[in-house]
Amino acid sequence: MYAIVDIETTGGKYNEEGITEIAIYKFDGHEIVDQFISLVNPEREIQPFVVNLTGINNKMLRDAPKFYEIAKRVVEITEDCIIVAHNASFDYRILQTEFKRLGFEYKRKSLCTVELSQKLLPEMESYKLGKLVRALGIPMSDRHRASGDALATVKLFQLLLDRDSEKNIIQQAVKSEIKKKVATRLLDMLETLPSETGVYYIHNAKGDIIYIGKSRNIKKRVNQHFTGTNNKSKKIQKQVAAVTFERTGSELVALLKESEEIKRKKPMYNRAQRGNIFQFAMTSYVDDYGYIGFRICKADARKKYITTFTNMSQAKHVMFKLTEEFQLCQKINELHSTKNNCFQYTINECHGACIQKEAPESYNERAQQAIDKYSYTNKNMLIIDRGRHHDERSAILIENGEYKGFGFYSLNYQITNKSVLKTIITPMQNNRDVQHIIQSFLRRKNRLKIITL
Incomplete structure (x- = not known):
């Protein structure tokens, strides 16, 4: 028996959060047999960013039950159950913290659907709940509300149960105790x-940097190093003497800074990231009939490509997406091997380039649009993203298709004035x-603002 749980909290300092909403669906592996959903008065202020994310505010919770008033129901509905959650370490820790405040030790076995998804669905681009269920065609409502997220997790877990036909992976993933001291x-x-986006540096007693990482929540990620049980985490725990950090606000800036710093400083526990991080690439060709086609090939760092990929499954996912988005032909893009027309043509989703029914000129216009979207070769542009605080923005500069660097600005004239731009x-x-x-x-991020120079 499983108890699928999702919890919304106030945010704030680690282990000082309070529950604002909880949803529990008791699931027997086939159907939901019981459920409990409730707002909770956390008896503390909710962080403003959490209010914006969930829509739950202090006024809504004024008359809601306090945790001690629902604790008995939580114990009963999860009795003899395995706790299942998307990022179970968070939800289970929050439950344990609330019960600890009541002087009660709460222990259950647990399963994390993030970890299960990574093992059973390795081809996925993202394992965030919203993106994952959308990619899998699982309907979702009330995102970032406990009931909506928990119900989506039930459906995701059902899919994972079906995928793990022998149930070996799920049995191995059950944890008797997830909390680490x-x-x-x-x-x-x-x-x-801080619980903010940026790059962090783990130092040993000599002050040497032994590991560099990036995260959208620095504190949470470093805590994972400190509680991890793999060999690298154990070595870091033994040697760490200090952790320093730099806020970036932007996840993209954090990724770029992490890559640069690892290559420059070569920390001993970043060996895997010192080399190239991509293995496959997308290139274009012109077939015998004059149509522009795309194909996936092994990446060679000496050559130029439209775009690159970490693995083959990611490459194929993007190729199918690109082909559908620009109404291109699966046969020409080497996704469908056939001597005749492609399957998409039979269902009216291809204009017939596979059998020379569509003119190369009109087809190639769309193919060129795809190249323009997925490549920034020869482009001059600024990628605008979040800054380190609310009235600041980050800017990543691309000149003639080359990455030049990044900076932060708070005034619009700084980004439109070329001489000022160079200095920031x-x-x-x-x-x-x-x-x-x-x-x-x-x-992955379609909402980024692009300024063409």
């Missing part, structure tokens, strides 16, 4: 870290890795 000295370091941009190295980072980020 963090040494006092490590807790002291965690207290100094910190120069960075252009290489295939940063091009891969920028291209893959642009593929």
